[in-house]
Amino acid sequence: MAKVLVTGGAGFIGSNLTEALLRAGHLVRVFDNFSTGKKENLIFDEAYPFLEVMEGDLGDFIACQRATEGIEYVFHQAALPSVQRSVEDPMGSNEANIVGTLHILIAARDAGAKRVIYAASSSAYGDTPILPKKEEMMPNPLSPYALQKLVGEQYCRLFYQLYGLETVSLRYFNIFGPKQDPNSIYSAVIPRFIDALTSGRPPIIFGDGEQSRDFTYIDNVVYANLLAMNAEKTQGEVINIACGRRVSLNQLLKILQDITGSYLSPVYEEPRKGDVRHSIADIGRAKTLLNYTPVIGIEEGLRKTVEFFRKQGRSSLH
Ligand SMILES: NC(=O)c1ccc[n+]([C@@H]2O[C@H](COP(=O)([O-])OP(=O)(O)OC[C@H]3O[C@@H](n4cnc5c(N)ncnc54)[C@H](O)[C@@H]3O)[C@@H](O)[C@H]2O)c1
Numbered sequence: 001m002a003k004v005l006v007t008g009g010a011g012f013i014g015s016n017l018t019e020a021l022l023r024a025g026h027l028v029r030v031f032d033n034f035s036t037g038k039k040e041n042l043i044f045d046e047a048y049p050f051l052e053v054m055e056g057d058l059g060d061f062i063a064c065q066r067a068t069e070g071i072e073y074v075f076h077q078a079a080l081p082s083v084q085r086s087v088e089d090p091m092g093s094n095e096a097n098i099v100g101t102l103h104i105l106i107a108a109r110d111a112g113a114k115r116v117i118y119a120a121s122s123s124a125y126g127d128t129p130i131l132p133k134k135e136e137m138m139p140n141p142l143s144p145y146a147l148q149k150l151v152g153e154q155y156c157r158l159f160y161q162l163y164g165l166e167t168v169s170l171r172y173f174n175i176f177g178p179k180q181d182p183n184s185i186y187s188a189v190i191p192r193f194i195d196a197l198t199s200g201r202p203p204i205i206f207g208d209g210e211q212s213r214d215f216t217y218i219d220n221v222v223y224a225n226l227l228a229m230n231a232e233k234t235q236g237e238v239i240n241i242a243c244g245r246r247v248s249l250n251q252l253l254k255i256l257q258d259i260t261g262s263y264l265s266p267v268y269e270e271p272r273k274g275d276v277r278h279s280i281a282d283i284g285r286a287k288t289l290l291n292y293t294p295v296i297g298i299e300e301g302l303r304k305t306v307e308f309f310r311k312q313g314r315s316s317l318h
Helices: 012-023 061-068 083-088 090-110 144-163 189-198 218-230 249-260 284-290 298-312
Strands: 003-007 027-032 051-055 073-076 115-121 166-172 204-206 237-241 267-269
Touching: 003 012, 003 061, 012 027, 012 073, 012 218, 027 061, 051 061, 061 090, 073 090, 083 090, 083 144, 090 115, 090 144, 115 144, 115 218, 144 166, 166 218, 189 249, 189 298, 204 249, 218 237, 218 284, 237 284, 249 298
Parallel strands: 003 027, 003 073, 027 051, 073 115, 115 166, 166 237, 204 267
Antiparallel strands: none
């Protein structure tokens, strides 16, 4: 049983990770300012006595110190995670994503934490023409968000090299699953598609729909984080976490139409600034260093996600 901190624990990925850590018997402290995360995400089917929720902002260093006090493992998930939002408000996302990450690293170092596991992003690769994306490729961020997440990784590496704080950066590729917010204008494509199809509105595709992504079900990411707690030879490393399969938005919509039985045709709109054309991960390093292989594929993950949103009922989708 370890004492762990999940920053951004009320968000989509953070709350799923929190539940898995609690289930594994760890003492979990969640630190969140509830800007995009929700308190309801921390209500689980089972009651866990070892969950502590601390409301605070990454920009407040004293709050970060309080959050890391007595903590052995930090899962740093908190961020403002939208390409589009960062294009509109580069300063706001910079504060959360870079200054906030630096605060957590300093606080974790000073608190004597064993390891910080950082939620990095595949957006760092940008439009590098070579596929699949390998960690050693030169990054080419196309948005403030992508750049900020890359700076976070570099800080993690530096904190290991300079101060001996163990860090591991997991570069997530388009994660989806239960508790992902379908309602914000910044929402990711899968919850938006499911929301549209199940409520009888045509799904919107930005661009021609032939752009592709390595869509990865949440359980895979949670699994990778648990492996990263104790994996050897991972300190300071950057590791892709994905499925290693590429699906276009048009193909994705087809799969979701078959699952939901709703065959509404999409509306195509202008492509969005800062969006990458194609993305697929090489997951060889994750296999070697973490002994990671994806546990749930895209079709099964999409079925589970649709089932979750259906159970939530229409009221929570609007
Ligand atoms: N979802 C994906 O596909 C994806 C892909 C790559 C990387 N990531 C990274 O994974 C992490 C989690 O993303 P998510 O999709 O769960 O997003 P999310 O918006 O659901 O969760 C982010 C959480 O961080 C909290 N937060 C934001 N700013 C904060 C601040 N200043 N102080 C305290 N808490 C703050 C939010 O309230 C929210 O609970 C992020 O770091 C993101 O960059 C996500």
